[in-house]
Ligand SMILES: CSC[C@H]1O[C@H](OP(=O)(O)O)[C@H](O)[C@@H]1O
């Protein structure tokens with residue numbers, strides 16, 4: 001086994017309904033204490049058939065005990081980075097703001113609208129003597145999202161054939177979409193849901209921020225694989241979304257998400273070792289950190305060295 005195979009280069013974050021990757025071989029749990037506390041739950045290190053290791057973290061905890069506003073996103077991203085992770089595949093259950101995005105469909109968003117309310121710590125630099133402005137015009141790792149498109153589509157097409165034979169609709173993949181991240185935990189009003197559509201948003205969740213911002217600050221390549229569970233509250237003649245509506249699709253979406261993960265993780269690990277897929281994010285913070293390092297407190301440098309050793313150790 002080569003040393004690159006032994007490293008955990010790919011991390012998976014599971015959202016609502018996706019609390020484990022039990023189609024992979026469980027190896028052990030790790031629970032790193034980071035300068036921002038402990039992650040949502042111990043991280044499961046799982047093995048692919050080749051022996052390649054991946055890390056899995058349940059965003060809301062394995063028993064879904066953490067509400068979206070309280071997810072310790074800094075600890076989650078820092079803990080994954082401390083394991084050597086370079087690419088993060090984050091799964092999320094989302095509401096659809098478009099007729100063509102049906103429950104059960106998969107979405108690879110490329111843009112985000114922030115409707116969180118400032119109650120979530122959103123930067124590793126918050127509360128330190130160090131100021132940094134990460135570039136976030138492209139909030140997801142473009143190279144990784146592009147790489148995922150054909151792979152996820154192939155798995156959905158293959159799996160969809162069985163769905164069609166069973167008389168069901170085959171899940172579709174939607175790309176180049178915009179996700180709005182709301183604070184929650186209550187769902188949107190009908191007026192808000194219509195407003196997000198008017199703003200150009202296509203899907204909605206409560207979790208992609210600050211996760212995506214923190215991944216960027218930690219120079220991790222981050223992509224979201226969103227799975228649709230409902231039509232939110234914009235359809236005039238339909239009932240507005242309820243948790244019960246979301247639960248109807250959650251299990252099937254989780255099954256297919258696990259299947260997608262199992263099919264693509266080996267190749268993603270290989271692409272991560274090779275490196276070209278991730279080169280946009282690595283080194284991206286170099287010119288984001290304001291200089292004047294002589295005025296930076298040593299304790300803050302030590303804290304930030306946990307996620308960015310290149311600049312702070
Ligand atoms: C259970 S409905 C609302 C809940 O589901 C999504 O969670 P995740 O993104 O972790 O899959 C959404 O963001 C909300 O947190």
Ligand SMILES: Nc1ncnc2[nH]cnc12
Nearest residue numbers: 093094095204205206232
């Ligand atoms: N309608 C919705 N709004 C916010 N987050 C969601 N997650 C799943 N469905 C959602």
